[in-house]
Amino acid sequence: MTTQPVEMTVHSAQPYNAEPPRAALANRDLTPLDAFYHRNHAVETPRLDPATWALRVDGRVERPATFSLGELRQRFAEHSEVVTLQCAGNRRAGLLEVAELPGETPWGPGATGTARWRGVRLADVLRDVGVDPAATDVAFTGADRPEETEGAPYEVSVPLEKALAPEVLLAWSMNDEPLPAAHGAPVRVVVPGWIGARSVKWLEGVTVADGPSQGHYQAVAYRLLPADAAPARGRGVALGPIAVNADVLAPADGAEVPAGRVPVTGYALAGGDRTVVRVDVSTDGGATWAEADLEPQASRWSWRHWQAELDLPPGTTRVVVRAWDSAAGVQPADPAELWNPKGYVNNSWAHVTLHAIGDADG
C-alpha cells in the first residue's frame, strides 16, 4: 500500500472524467476513494446540502412521499454491500483501435472500481410507499443537469424487478466514509451488476412508472447500436446488465520486467447476477491458455481478483486474459467483433504488453 497520491488520467475537466492507473486497482477488494473513477455528464458537480436534501418518491405508488436524510436513516434498516461499478465506456480505447469514435471519451481500463456502499434498500423504500403492481420500471432523477440535455436532469430507470432486488441500495456512505460530493452526495443509487450509468448520483427523485425512462441517457445514449447505425432515439438496445469482463492490473501495460517468473494479476467481473468461474491467461495470443488462480470474492456483487505466474523469455510478450461466467459465457476475442458506434461495453479479451529484460536463466 502506497501513500503517494494516485495520478488520475483526466479525460476532461468539465465534466470531470478521470480514471486511475491499473496499479491503483490491483490486489485490493476495495478501491480507495482517491483511485475511484469519475464519470460525470454535467459541467457543474451538484453541491447539495444534506440538511435540506429530500428524496421525492412518486409515480405509480399509493402514498407519494418525500424523505429527508434523517427520515431515510430512521425509517429503514441500514444495509451495506461491496459492489463493483463499471462504466459502459470502460476499455473504449480498445474499440478506438478498430475505428474512430468522435466525441467519445477514450476510457482505458480504469473506469471501474469497487467500494463498500452503505445505505438503505430501495426495495424497503418502495414497499413503504406502496408500488402499483401493474408498474414495470423505476426511474431515478439526479440533481446534475447535463448540457447535452439542455438543462433537463439526468434520468434513467431500471425494471421494477431489479429495483426490488435486495442488492440495490440508496447509499450515503462509500468505504465507510460519507459519500463524497464527487460521487453523488448526499445519496446515490447503487445498482449492482449493471452499467454504472444506472447508479444515479445526487439522487433527488424515484419515480415508479409504466415503462423505461424516455430520458436521453437511456433512450438515446447508453445503447448498443449495430456497427452501421447512427444514434437515434430508440435505436439499438438499452444497455443494462453488463457481460463478463476481465483485465490485467499489474504489471502496467508496457512495463519492463525481469525475464523469468513474472507474477501477473488482475480482476474479472461476471456482470448481471452471474459469477466468475474461471480466468485464463495466454502468452501466445490465445492459442493456448493457463488457468489463473482466483482470489476469494468479497461479495456476490464484486469483482474477483486473479493471479498467474508467467515464464517470460527475454523480449516482448503480449499477455492476454479472458474470463468465463457461471453460464459458460466467455469474452469475445477481438474488439472488432463488438465495435459499436458509441463505443460501449468492450469485453473483448484484454491484454498488456510486457518487455522482459535479461537472461531468463540468469
Place this chain on the structure above:
Amino acid sequence: MTTQPVEMTVHSAQPYNAEPPRAALANRDLTPLDAFYHRNHAVETPRLDPATWALRVDGRVERPATFSLGELRQRFAEHSEVVTLQCAGNRRAGLLEVAELPGETPWGPGATGTARWRGVRLADVLRDVGVDPAATDVAFTGADRPEETEGAPYEVSVPLEKALAPEVLLAWSMNDEPLPAAHGAPVRVVVPGWIGARSVKWLEGVTVADGPSQGHYQAVAYRLLPADAAPARGRGVALGPIAVNADVLAPADGAEVPAGRVPVTGYALAGGDRTVVRVDVSTDGGATWAEADLEPQASRWSWRHWQAELDLPPGTTRVVVRAWDSAAGVQPADPAELWNPKGYVNNSWAHVTLHAIGDADG
C-alpha cells in the same frame, strides 16, 4: 406443416440418442413431439407405471413425504410454461472440426427443442414439505441406471434458489399430451435456462441437500474443462445455466437455393434468465452484419425465432449468425476459442453453407 414423419439422425440406438433435421425446428414456437431430440444415458428406457409411481421428497426437509401422481395433481396448482431445452452437447460437431472428442456423441444443431410443459411447481412441493433454510441445493434422481455409473441412478442437482424459482416444473405433460415414456414419463423435471442434463427424466426422488450433487453427471461429466485437462472428479466447472446461442434452421446446410433474395430463418436462445435482444447475420464471415428481424418470444423461457432476407449471388455463400443477450453478451466467433475436452456448450457463431443457382438478376 408437413405430415411426413421426421427423419431423425440416430447417433446411437442404445442408449437412444437422436436429433431432428434443422427444418423440423424452424418457424415453430413448439417443437412437435416426433421432432424433439432424445438424449439418454441408460440402455434401458424406464417404463414406469403411473398408477404405482411415487415421488420421494426427502433430505433437509421438515416432513419427508412421498406423492403419488394423483396426490401431486390434487395437492398443488397446475402450471404450464413454454420452455426450450438444450443439451450441453448441442453443436458438438463444430468442436469436432477443431479436434477429436473420442467417445462423445457428435451432436449437430438439433439437440434442442421447445415444448409446453405442464405440471406443478417444484417450489410448491418443496414449501409443502418444509425446506431447512440452511440447505443449499436440491438433487433429482431418475429411474434410469446408466452403465457408466454401474447401476447407480442418474442424479444431478440445482441450487435451492433455482429450485424455488416459479419456472421450475415437475411436468407430466408435453405439448398438451401426456409426457411420453421416452421423455421421462410419468414425471420429469424442467429447469428452464439450464443445460438439459438438469431436467431429470423419470423422476423418482427430490432430495434437499447441503451441497451440489456428487453424482457422476455433475461431479465428473457435464463440466467445462480447460482445453488441456483430463476429466476427473471435481475438475473444471459444473455446467448449469447456458450462454447465448443461435443457429440457422432453414435453408438446410448445403442446400441449393435460387440466386437472389433468399429468406433465412433460425432461432436464438439467451440462456439463464436473460433474453435475446439482437440477432446478426453475415455473408462475409463476420466482417459486416445485418440485423435479423426477431419474432415474438412465446415465453420468457423459450427460444426466439428470427428471419432475414439475404441477397445471394450465384455460387457458394457461408451464412453466419450470432446473437446478443440482454447483458450485451455476444457469442464468441470461433469454436477453437472454447473447445473443451468433453465437447460441451459450443456457442460459437453458427453457420450454414448455401449454393445459389442461376442468374441473380434472372
